Amino acid sequence: MFKSAIDPQKLEAFLEINNRLNSRYFDLNGLFTQILESATALTNGESSSLLLLRPDSQQLEFVVALGPKGEEVKSFTVPKGEGIAGWVAEHNTSIHVPDAEKDPRFYSKISRNVGYPNQNILAVPLRVQGQCVGVLEMINKKGGQSFHTEDMTWLELFANQAGLAIQNAKNFQAMKDELQTLKDVLETKVLTHSLLTQNARMNEILSLCRKYASTDSAVLITGENGTGKELVAEYVHQNSPRSRGPFVRVNCAALPENLLESELFGYVKGAFTDAVSDRQGRFEQAQGGTLFLDEIGTVPLFLQSKLLRALQSKTIERVGGSQPVELDIRIVAATNSDLHQAIAEGTFRQDLFYRLNVLPVNLPSLRERSEDIPLLAGFFLKEMNQRFRKAIEGFQPEALDRMRRYDWPGNVRQLQNTIERAVVLANGRRLGAEDLGLPGEDEPSTPQDLKAAVQQFKAGLIERTLAECKGNQTKASRQLGIQRTYLSKLIKELNVELMEKGAQDVAKY
Ligand SMILES: Nc1ncnc2c1ncn2[C@@H]1O[C@H](COP(=O)(O)OP(=O)(O)OP(=O)(O)O)[C@@H](O)[C@H]1O
Ligand SMILES: [Mg+2]
Numbered sequence: 001m002f003k004s005a006i007d008p009q010k011l012e013a014f015l016e017i018n019n020r021l022n023s024r025y026f027d028l029n030g031l032f033t034q035i036l037e038s039a040t041a042l043t044n045g046e047s048s049s050l051l052l053l054r055p056d057s058q059q060l061e062f063v064v065a066l067g068p069k070g071e072e073v074k075s076f077t078v079p080k081g082e083g084i085a086g087w088v089a090e091h092n093t094s095i096h097v098p099d100a101e102k103d104p105r106f107y108s109k110i111s112r113n114v115g116y117p118n119q120n121i122l123a124v125p126l127r128v129q130g131q132c133v134g135v136l137e138m139i140n141k142k143g144g145q146s147f148h149t150e151d152m153t154w155l156e157l158f159a160n161q162a163g164l165a166i167q168n169a170k171n172f173q174a175m176k177d178e179l180q181t182l183k184d185v186l187e188t189k190v191l192t193h194s195l196l197t198q199n200a201r202m203n204e205i206l207s208l209c210r211k212y213a214s215t216d217s218a219v220l221i222t223g224e225n226g227t228g229k230e231l232v233a234e235y236v237h238q239n240s241p242r243s244r245g246p247f248v249r250v251n252c253a254a255l256p257e258n259l260l261e262s263e264l265f266g267y268v269k270g271a272f273t274d275a276v277s278d279r280q281g282r283f284e285q286a287q288g289g290t291l292f293l294d295e296i297g298t299v300p301l302f303l304q305s306k307l308l309r310a311l312q313s314k315t316i317e318r319v320g321g322s323q324p325v326e327l328d329i330r331i332v333a334a335t336n337s338d339l340h341q342a343i344a345e346g347t348f349r350q351d352l353f354y355r356l357n358v359l360p361v362n363l364p365s366l367r368e369r370s371e372d373i374p375l376l377a378g379f380f381l382k383e384m385n386q387r388f389r390k391a392i393e394g395f396q397p398e399a400l401d402r403m404r405r406y407d408w409p410g411n412v413r414q415l416q417n418t419i420e421r422a423v424v425l426a427n428g429r430r431l432g433a434e435d436l437g438l439p440g441e442d443e444p445s446t447p448q449d450l451k452a453a454v455q456q457f458k459a460g461l462i463e464r465t466l467a468e469c470k471g472n473q474t475k476a477s478r479q480l481g482i483q484r485t486y487l488s489k490l491i492k493e494l495n496v497e498l499m500e501k502g503a504q505d506v507a508k509y
Pocket of ligand 2: 229230294
């Protein structure tokens with residue numbers, strides 16, 4: 001490529017950037033600036049720009065612009081096919097235009113507006129896997145000279161570097177996305193265990209769900225906190241022809257409004273500002289499978305309209321995008337709030353309700369199916385024995401009796417947490433009524449040993465406070481009137497089981 005000896009200064013700059021390519025995936029703009037600065041210095045350019053082509057709008061946007069008018073230039077965009085840069089993007093070919101303002105392709109809008117004469121332009125395409133994704137452009141050589149062929153060669157080399165940087169960052173982002181998807185899948189799988197019941201009404205509901213499962217219509221699951229809505233949503237998916245596809249869950253209550261929209265619909269990356277690739281939303285992740293919209297009653301009104309549109313048209317558009325994406329998904333939604341009341345109060349759209357409530361499932365509370373209590377308690381006991389390496393054999397008759405008579409406002413989840421806590425704290429072979437720590441009628445008898453009684457009391461109080469504070473230890477310590485560090489010490493000492501992070505698993509009773 002080079003007939004004469006390579007200029008050591010140029011080579012050094014080139015190698016320096018090359019080294020950085022392998023280490024900087026995050027700060028792509030920093031890398032672009034450096035690439036452009038080096039290219040500009042080495043070709044003696046007066047001004048220069050790095051433009052990237054937005055696939056949706058087919059406009060070239062300035063990512064870095066150097067020179068006296070650099071900052072002003074950045075507010076413009078250049079349509080593909082227009083101007084010198086637009087020509088390069090369209091033809092995927094380098095160009096040297098010695099007298100730019102006389103060239104018919106020249107896009108005078110920018111230079112006229114910022115008051116900067118363009119005499120001599122050198123522009124080369126930025127390529128990713130051969131495709132033009134942007135343009136590197138030099139404007140006016142210092143000292144009024146014209147650019148040389150060698151300048152073009154160097155500029156092409158730097159463009160190649162930038163192309164590699166984009167490719168690296170895209171690969172990196174794609175891997176991150178894939179990892180996130182895998183984590184999501186794993187999370188769903190870990191949460192899953194089989195659905196147990198001996199109750200006639202629950203069995204009818206499950207048989208109804210199997211019938212529902214064969215269709216593609218929306219299912220709306222209602223029921224009190226902890227009645228098993230999520231488990232039933234998975235049951236519908238597992239029994240449907242979509243069971244080999246993904247089961248994607250969104251807890252609509254866990255995300256702030258502004259994030260929920262992009263979480264659901266995804267987004268088109270804005271002009272390479274802080275990341276390089278577009279992001280799929282949950283709708284798209286659920287393609288071929290089921291999208292579970294949990295806590296649907298908490299979706300704000302403006303998003304309800306967007307949801308409705310998506311369900312009606314079976315398409316979505318990513319935030320900031322303009323290409324509709326066709327959907328092949330099944331919707332299952334769940335709520336523990338009274339949607340009829342929300343409709344009456346104007347906080348939930350009636351038309352959306354009808355769209356979601358095609359196949360309704362209402363889960364009975366645990367107190368309405370008390371025959372499930374011993375079954376579930378036994379199941380959770382086994383699970384917790386395994387988790388905490390204990391060998392508790394079962395329940396004393398008073399414990400079973402106590403559990404049957406208790407009204408379980410937090411339903412199955414509360415039963416699960418109760419057993420978990422009892423397994424952690426109990427010392428005997430069988431759990432007694434007092435181990436359950438259930439409030440109400442006969443208060444649990446206090447352990448005989450004062451120290452144990454105090455510890456049991458402390459653990460109970462801390463657990464309840466943590467539940468009230470949704471697992472937030474700082475808040476809980478304030479409420480308890482103790483230091484945050486002391487609380488975390490007590491949690492360890494007393495074996496208080498911490499809730500999972502994230503609002504989805506916050507016990508709500
Ligand atoms: N019939 C069941 N058999 C086994 N486990 C169950 C059953 N019902 C619920 N669970 C368990 O109880 C817990 C709560 O269930 P789930 O999360 O499905 O309830 P939910 O109605 O979605 O609760 P919330 O309203 O709090 O979101 C989970 O750990 C779940 O696995
Ligand atoms: Mg739930």
